[in-house]
Amino acid sequence: MSEHSSAKSPLKGYIAVWIALLAGTGLTVYAATLDLAPYNAAVALGIATIKATLVALFFMHVWHASEKLTKLVVIAALFFLLLLLGLTMTDYATRLWS
Amino acid sequence: MTRHARRRSQLPDSSAATGLHAEEHNPALLHHFAEPQQQRDAASLGMWVFLATEVMFFGGLFCAYLVYRRLYFGDFAAASKTINMGLGATNTAVLICSSLTVVLAVWAAQTARRTLLIVSLIITMLLGVVFLGIKGIEYVEKFEEHHVPGASFSFDHVAIPGHPGQYADPHHAQLFFSLYFVMTGLHALHMIIGLGIFLWLLTMAWKGRFTPEWHTPVEIGGLYWHFVDIVWIYLFPLLYLIDRHP
Numbered sequence: 001m002s003e004h005s006s007a008k009s010p011l012k013g014y015i016a017v018w019i020a021l022l023a024g025t026g027l028t029v030y031a032a033t034l035d036l037a038p039y040n041a042a043v044a045l046g047i048a049t050i051k052a053t054l055v056a057l058f059f060m061h062v063w064h065a066s067e068k069l070t071k072l073v074v075i076a077a078l079f080f081l082l083l084l085l086g087l088t089m090t091d092y093a094t095r096l097w098s
Numbered sequence: 099m100t101r102h103a104r105r106r107s108q109l110p111d112s113s114a115a116t117g118l119h120a121e122e123h124n125p126a127l128l129h130h131f132a133e134p135q136q137q138r139d140a141a142s143l144g145m146w147v148f149l150a151t152e153v154m155f156f157g158g159l160f161c162a163y164l165v166y167r168r169l170y171f172g173d174f175a176a177a178s179k180t181i182n183m184g185l186g187a188t189n190t191a192v193l194i195c196s197s198l199t200v201v202l203a204v205w206a207a208q209t210a211r212r213t214l215l216i217v218s219l220i221i222t223m224l225l226g227v228v229f230l231g232i233k234g235i236e237y238v239e240k241f242e243e244h245h246v247p248g249a250s251f252s253f254d255h256v257a258i259p260g261h262p263g264q265y266a267d268p269h270h271a272q273l274f275f276s277l278y279f280v281m282t283g284l285h286a287l288h289m290i291i292g293l294g295i296f297l298w299l300l301t302m303a304w305k306g307r308f309t310p311e312w313h314t315p316v317e318i319g320g321l322y323w324h325f326v327d328i329v330w331i332y333l334f335p336l337l338y339l340i341d342r343h344p
Contacts, residue, residue, distance in 0.1 A: 010205065018198040025190045025334075029183070032339035040343070044335035052328045059201045060324045067139035070146050077150035081157045088161050092168065 017058045024051045126312035134311055145318040149325050156329055159284070163277050163336065166270075172258035173270035175341035179259060180245060181278070185236050186338040189229050190330065196225035197327045200320045203299075207313035212306060215316070219300045222323070226293050233286055240275070247276045259341045278337055285333060288326045295319045 028047040036043060057063040062074055124134065131137040167174045203218035205211075244252040253268040299319050302308060308316055 011202075014198060014201050014205070018194065021194045021197075022191060025187060025194065028335055028339065029187050032183075032335070032342040033344070035343040040339075040341065044339055045332075048332050048335050051331045055197060055324050055328050055331070059197050060321055065139075065142075066135060067143055069143050070139075073143065073146040073150055077153040080150075081153050084154070084157050085161055085164060089164060089168070092165050 013058060017054050020054060021051050024054075124311070126309070138314060138317070141314045141318055142321065145321045149321065152325060156281075156284070159277070159281050160332070160336075163281070166273055166277070167336075167340070170267070170270035170273065171340075172261060172264065173266040174274045175260075176256045176258050176266035177245075177253070177271040177274035177278075178337060178340035179342065180243065180256070181338050182236055182239060183338050183342065185232050186334050189232050190334045192225050192229050192232070193327045193330050196222050196229070197324055199225065200323045204313075204316050204320045207303075207308045207316040208310055210310050212303065215303050215308065216300065219296055219303060223293055223296050223300070226289055226296070230286060230289055233282065237279075240279075245271075245275050247272045247279065251275070259343075281333055281337065285326065285329055288329070292319075292323050292326055295322060 024047050028044055031043045031047065032040065034040075056074065062070060065071060127134055127137060131140065199218045199222045203215050203222065206215035206218055240246055244250050251268070251272050253266060253271040256266045256271070258264045258266050296319065299315055302315060
């Protein structure tokens with residue numbers, strides 16, 4: 001969150017992230033029109049995760065957060081989300097009767 | 099705590115009135131914080147904890163989506179193909195641009211650029227309205243096509259992509275559209291709340307309440323807006339792009 005306001009202007013970085021996010025959107029639409037067999041979902045989710053990471057790190061200032069607890073909260077949120085998705089899917093994926 | 103901090107800092111006299119360290123007390127700093135940086139960190143940490151609960155809130159829906167997408171992949175792919183991909187992609191770009199203007203607004207508040215702050219907040223809100231408008235056009239299309247779950251739902255003889263001669267099961271397609279409307283609807287509700295927050299930020303900015311020392315609402319309002327953007331970054335490929343190749 002703290003950009004140590006004086007220092008050098010962060011504007012160039014913001015514009016670069018913005019361009020990368022727009023490029024990622026174009027790329028994900030293009031990739032969806034290709035037949036990548038089982039990898040379409042992986043590519044789409046990979047691009048989405050890169051975009052989300054860029055937003056969190058640079059637009060939401062996690063990268064420059066002076067408070068280490070912020071990073072802990074972010075990691076904890078991701079951990080519990082993956083726990084929810086991961087354990088649910090291991091259950092459904094191993095049900096022989098469905 | 100953050101709400102308290104906001105209210106108190108608008109009343110610079112309240113701490114001086116107690117007569118405790120009145121000599122060198124920073125009016126923007128609450129008593130129980132050692133320095134402004136610590137106060138800002140505490141406010142943003144509180145927002146992050148709230149966003150963590152939001153991750154779990156949307157996480158349940160993403161989980162339901164994953165379970166049924168895996169079970170009924172062909173039906174989900176057929177249903178996904180009927181949503182307007184161009185509108186979805188445009189909306190993704192609109193939200194990304196609004197995230198840029200939010201980050202500009204935060205920077206403007208940090209560096210005491212009042213005009214830039216006000217202009218950035220206004221553009222952000224306009225982009226938010228454009229997003230909701232495009233979403234509305236999309237919903238109208240779905241109503242016209244009878245793809246809204248309910249009594250008039252119809253999804254007959256829609257081919258499953260990659261499986262010629264096979265048609266999607268309308269019940270499973272209805273499940274996809276239920277998830278589509280609940281997830282995008284809940285996201286749109288967050289956008290509407292975000293617009294309300296930004297309207298409030300705009301009036302505060304107009305009155306000149308924000309200073310480089312104290313602009314906590316702009317920072318944490320911005321965190322909220324970016325979070326809503328991140329949710330959309332995942333919703334777009336998951337709902338619109340399941341199986342688009344010809």
